[in-house]
Amino acid sequence: MDTRTVSFIIRRAIYAVITLLILIVFIFVLIHVIAPNPLSLARLYAGNPHATLSQLKGVVAKYGLNLPIYLQVLDYTKNILTGNFGYDPLHDKPVITLIGIYLPRTLEFVLPGITLSVIIGLFTGAYAASKRRKPADYVVKGFYLATWSMPTFLLAAVLQLVIAYDLGLLPAIGMVNPTLTAPPDVLAFPILNAIWARDWVYLVSLIHHMILPMIAIALLSFGLITRLTRSTMLDVMETDYFRLTLMKGVSRNKAIYGVALRNASIPLVTYIVLAFAYAMGGAVVIEDIFSYHGMGYYIFQAVFNLDYIGILGTTVIIAIAVIVANLVADILYGVLDPRVRLE
Amino acid sequence: MIEETGFGSKKESSVPKPKNRLIEYLKIMIKDKTAVIGLVIVVGFLGWSVIQGILELLFGTSGPAVALLPHNPFNYNLVVGLHGPDLTYLLGTNANGEDILSRMLYAMPRDAFISLGVVLSAVIFGGILGIVAGYRGKYTDEIIMRFTDAFLSLPALILVLALSVLFNETLSGVILALIIVWWPIYARFFRAQTLKIKNMDYVQASKLNNVSFLKFFFSYLFVNSIDPVIAYAALDFGNVILTYSTLAFLGIGLEPPIPELGSMAANGVGTLPTGWWYAVFPGLAILIIVIGFVLVGDRMQDIISNRINY
Numbered sequence: 212m213d214t215r216t217v218s219f220i221i222r223r224a225i226y227a228v229i230t231l232l233i234l235i236v237f238i239f240v241l242i243h244v245i246a247p248n249p250l251s252l253a254r255l256y257a258g259n260p261h262a263t264l265s266q267l268k269g270v271v272a273k274y275g276l277n278l279p280i281y282l283q284v285l286d287y288t289k290n291i292l293t294g295n296f297g298y299d300p301l302h303d304k305p306v307i308t309l310i311g312i313y314l315p316r317t318l319e320f321v322l323p324g325i326t327l328s329v330i331i332g333l334f335t336g337a338y339a340a341s342k343r344r345k346p347a348d349y350v351v352k353g354f355y356l357a358t359w360s361m362p363t364f365l366l367a368a369v370l371q372l373v374i375a376y377d378l379g380l381l382p383a384i385g386m387v388n389p390t391l392t393a394p395p396d397v398l399a400f401p402i403l404n405a406i407w408a409r410d411w412v413y414l415v416s417l418i419h420h421m422i423l424p425m426i427a428i429a430l431l432s433f434g435l436i437t438r439l440t441r442s443t444m445l446d447v448m449e450t451d452y453f454r455l456t457l458m459k460g461v462s463r464n465k466a467i468y469g470v471a472l473r474n475a476s477i478p479l480v481t482y483i484v485l486a487f488a489y490a491m492g493g494a495v496v497i498e499d500i501f502s503y504h505g506m507g508y509y510i511f512q513a514v515f516n517l518d519y520i521g522i523l524g525t526t527v528i529i530a531i532a533v534i535v536a537n538l539v540a541d542i543l544y545g546v547l548d549p550r551v552r553l554e
Numbered sequence: 555m556i557e558e559t560g561f562g563s564k565k566e567s568s569v570p571k572p573k574n575r576l577i578e579y580l581k582i583m584i585k586d587k588t589a590v591i592g593l594v595i596v597v598g599f600l601g602w603s604v605i606q607g608i609l610e611l612l613f614g615t616s617g618p619a620v621a622l623l624p625h626n627p628f629n630y631n632l633v634v635g636l637h638g639p640d641l642t643y644l645l646g647t648n649a650n651g652e653d654i655l656s657r658m659l660y661a662m663p664r665d666a667f668i669s670l671g672v673v674l675s676a677v678i679f680g681g682i683l684g685i686v687a688g689y690r691g692k693y694t695d696e697i698i699m700r701f702t703d704a705f706l707s708l709p710a711l712i713l714v715l716a717l718s719v720l721f722n723e724t725l726s727g728v729i730l731a732l733i734i735v736w737w738p739i740y741a742r743f744f745r746a747q748t749l750k751i752k753n754m755d756y757v758q759a760s761k762l763n764n765v766s767f768l769k770f771f772f773s774y775l776f777v778n779s780i781d782p783v784i785a786y787a788a789l790d791f792g793n794v795i796l797t798y799s800t801l802a803f804l805g806i807g808l809e810p811p812i813p814e815l816g817s818m819a820a821n822g823v824g825t826l827p828t829g830w831w832y833a834v835f836p837g838l839a840i841l842i843i844v845i846g847f848v849l850v851g852d853r854m855q856d857i858i859s860n861r862i863n864y
Binding site: 226229230231233234237238241242245356357359360361362363364365368369371372376377383488489491492493495496499500510511513514515517519522523525526529530533534537 | 700701703704707708709710711712713715716717719720721722723792796799800803804805806816819820822823826827830833834837838840841844845848849
């Protein structure tokens with residue numbers, strides 16, 4: 212690696228840290244705007260609207276809510292960076308423990324869903340670009356417009372209605388057959404746990420329940436990926452090197468799927484992060500409809516019960532996940548495409 | 555583009571008088587069939603929202619406010635509870651026997667005005683911040699853009715969700731949350747445009763002419779950067795409606811008994827699989843509205859970036 216690449220990576224890493232700090236301070240300021248004095252703050256942290264004054268005073272002392280504001284900012288930042296997101300009063304557990312339980316369940320169907328949509332979206336995008344302004348292009352366009360503009364709850368409800376209720380192919384709700392006993396939690400991810408314990412019945416049941424949410428996530432990000440791939444492909448197909456490839460006598464299909472698509476898929480790393488961020492939002496609705504108890508369910512519960520600590524903790528976690536993913540994507544992009552480093 | 559530089563003034567007299575720009579624009583727009591579909595949906599939706607919205611503002615939930623609807627959307631009639639779609643109830647009824655079509659039509663003005671308000675505020679805030687960042691450069695630029703990045707790094711839905719919970723899940727809280735979250739992308743647009751135009755001759759010339767600061771800001775920088783923003787904004791109305799209805803689906807920002815498309819869908823999901831019409835139709839309405847905005851926005855983007863032949 213030359214010095215330019217190294218300085219590029221360092222610059223990006225500094226930006227990522229600054230971004231995260233700004234978000235943390237922003238959330239801190241917001242909390243203090245809605246709860247301007249220590250006692251009202253304590254009420255947020257206690258999570259119990261009927262807490263007595265002495266209980267609230269205990270909370271104030273415990274969290275240091277009457278310290279000077281700059282000390283509180285430092286405390287808050289330090290807590291978040293050391294993984295202390297507070298104590299969820301609703302579930303009576305630390306937020307980080309709850310996220311440790313729920314996040315793997317969500318990632319389990321979000322990551323395969325995104326992978327699926329990236330693989331399919333790349334090819335449909337390239338196909339649409341190669342058939343530009345022909346009926347096939349319009350069909351693809353209609354399909355991605357529809358999935359892109361569709362409210363997530365409609366998508367999930369229709370999937371549930373048709374595939375689960377009408378055709379009876381897959382279970383409509385839940386995470387796993389409730390009559391089965393879960394294997395011991397060794398590897399955090401339920402699927403890995405089942406494989407670890409060699410509990411194949413449990414594994415099959417898990418996968419059965421996962422397919423519909425996964426398809427919903429895949430369809431959700433399919434529109435985004437196809438659209439971006441199509442427009443990048445159109446740009447690549449205007450370039451001189453693509454024309455040269457055609458002039459050399461390479462067949463059109465080979466030129467499109469071999470040369471153009473390979474170049475158009477460099478920005479893919481950025482799309483995946485975009486799709487991931489988008490899917491985390493969609494997961495809240497999807498998990499609610501499929502009664503899938505993951506991160507989205509946790510957020511939904513927090514929203515439903517005005518559990519501020521829970522909602523802020525999950526927001527910060529998702530923020531960190533997206534910022535880190537962005538950083539990795541930026542660096543990969545810079546390594547793959549030298550032009551990016553020159554900015 | 556119409557030539558507006560002083561150098562061409564003599565030539566202009568020999569050129570035919572420039573026609574109304576808006577009409578020209580519309581003419582190019584409707585050459586594309588999909589854009590016509592989008593335009594019809596958007597105009598229908600906005601037109602209905604203005605008429606019904608005024609009635610709702612004046613009369614609330616009774617009398618003339620429900621006169622245009624096929625049924626009274628607040629009429630409980632348990633006899634026809636969860637009635638499938640037929641000729642009397644075009645889109646069926648919910649568990650209370652309230653007509654779903656009427657409730658959807660009653661709910662639409664709110665979505666229209668919220669999306670209009672949020673996008674407008676985003677254009678204004680984003681415009682001011684983006685132009686200042688692009689024009690001043692250096693540290694100002696760096697600070698504003700870092701804030702913009704921080705906001706853009708989170709999925710909009712998650713941030714809006716967290717903010718509206720902090721604002722106690724009221725409707726005004728939801729609108730405030732949307733406004734806080736929506737400006738950054740516009741700041742990026744305006745900054746990029748400002749960087750492009752700030753060294754152009756006519757902008758430099760205006761400085762020599764001693765144009766007042768406000769005039770310089772709005773009629774030189776703002777107006778000349780707004781073209782690509784308008785195309786994106788047209789598409790963005792749909793995004794706001796999607797996010798807002800998702801919040802309503804999660805039960806945030808509701809003001810019972812006023813119906814809301816998202817919350818209707820949420821209640822409908824509870825009646826699956828029997829009452830499928832209750833879950834599907836409100837969502838379908840949102841889908842159609844959003845597609846309308848996307849089609850119009852796509853076409854506008856094509857026109858502005860000169861990707862089509864006139």
